[in-house]
Amino acid sequence: MNQPSLAVALVHSPVLDRRGDRVTTAVTNLDLHDIARTARTYGAKRVYVVTPVAEQRALTERLLGHWREGFGASYNPDRREALALVETVASLDEAIRDWESVSGQSARPVLTGASRSDGMSFDRCRELASRDPLLLVFGTGWGLAPELFERGWSVLSPIRGCGDYNHLPVRAAAAIILDRLVGRK
């Protein structure tokens, strides 16, 4: 199989909070670092940080600047290499457009979530990844808002552990999903 063409989107809006209300979460430095390092390890080509809040995008760009061009770049070149994948965008649609222009093909968004029962298997997702550039979409907070699941995009089965408890951090979920799709065992 050819190396699949993968990108990751980390969505800060629209997502749910613990009460199930629709909210916009804040971008966290740690999510950027963890998900960029994991994405780089598994050969993903882009990590889109999705937030409609212009100040949050500006803050994200400042953080990235430190590691990509500032002191952090020479202090930790591995970190620079990972964070070079990150793009800040205002919406998921903007992420899709950018990923299509980067990959030169029509991209397939794949939504993830812990509570879906309508998702495709990991085997099926690997199959799709061998044909189309995928955009793996992760929600912060308590997960992607329902309206995103109404757009006809593909959905991936939830990760199942060993019982009913299923509260993985988004950073862990992204790592596990990338490993299942492209990791060499």
Added chain:
Amino acid sequence: MNQPSLAVALVHSPVLDRRGDRVTTAVTNLDLHDIARTARTYGAKRVYVVTPVAEQRALTERLLGHWREGFGASYNPDRREALALVETVASLDEAIRDWESVSGQSARPVLTGASRSDGMSFDRCRELASRDPLLLVFGTGWGLAPELFERGWSVLSPIRGCGDYNHLPVRAAAAIILDRLVGRK
């Protein structure tokens, strides 16, 4: 296969820094939360936070208290359930002794690291996990110090992504390894 008997140790000393010097790292709140949630999802029974620094253990206990008995416990019961697995200990030997007393059997430490070439396969590790209680040992900083690899314990093969870049956060490595060992695909 029976549900394997697993525990996780997160080692803050002895570990390496980026120059390869032997150091003691600080406990971070985020490591506790992420690794405890992942461990709980995959049915691990204990998460040992290993640091010889008494003040760091006291600080860790305070953080845990907030989520286990304080405001956090009622605010977020799922978090409480995950953090209930965490024990602070002064050394890896103390973690092994505690895990043996909890599991009632002789425990097998399994060291992890990104740069080992002497590790066993994940298949082999799954086999061992079906017989002995395993203690999966993760290093913070730039990884477990060499002296730990001289104690005759088992070593797990590194996680490989899609190329030469291999700088996974310890939080991601723990998630991927637990998923490979016990996740239901």
